Amino acid sequence: MGKNRILISLDLGTDKTTVLVGDFDDTGELNIIGFGESKTEGIEKGLIVKPNNVIDSIRKAISDAETTSGVSISSAIVNISNAHIEFENISEFLTYGTNQKEIDDTDISTLTQKISEKLQKEQNQIIHIIPKRFILDDIDEVIDPRGFLASKIQGEFHVILSKINTFANLKKVIENSGISVIDFVYNPIASSSSVLYPEEK
Structure with missing residues (x-):
């Protein structure tokens, strides 16, 4: 079981803290080999109010996941929920003259x-920038513009973000529990990635 085949997911919720340990097999399929869970203490309405209690909750879930998987955990991808999140729809364009x-x-x-x-x-921390559609000159509703010829491209994007201070405090608490944050993923996106086929996402 190579180290680069292991994926750790940390979900820090208001009620419970969950850690999943996955192992990619030779076909690229992810198999769950470990699980840890603890009651979350120190979070109210999705926001951290008692950092030390949150740290204890994370450490308990990590310890359980290490026991069930036999894997030593020092880093994880962290799922984040609506309490930390804001949304914006933004357009940008590029022009290439004549x-x-x-x-x-x-x-x-x-x-x-x-x-x-x-x-x-x-003062925003960007979590995801998701393309919605592109407009190429007078061609609307282009989903994938690559390969098209155009003198102007306009993109419309759905942006998922968090205020920098909120984001930094969340990351600091996780790191103080002994876990290095590989990346943050918005919960619904993490869920859709695990259950949908590529054409459905």
Whole structure:
């Protein structure tokens, strides 16, 4: 069981704290090999009010997951809930003058980077930037613009974010429990990724 095949998920809820340990097999399928759960103390309405109690809850769930899986846990992907989250729909565009350009990944990355820079100036921590649709010149409702020729591309994105202070405090509490945060994932997205086929997501 190679270390790079292991995936740890930490779900810090108002009522319970859950840790899942998964192992990717040779076909790429994720199998759950360990589970830990504890009653969450120190969180009210999704917000941390007693950090030390939250740390104890995390450590208890981690300990149980280590026992059931036989895996030593030092880092995890953290699922976050609505209490920490805000949503915005944002548009950005790029123009290429009178010339048409074949749209590629670089153009989409530039659009998302412009959105990221704008929101970070407003003291936001971005969790996900999700493309909704693109408009290429006079062509509306393009889902995947790559490979199209256009002199202008406009992207509409659904952005999931958190205020920097709220996000930083959550991360600090988790790290103080001895767990390094690999990434944060919004709960509904984590759930859909685990149960839907790619064309359904």
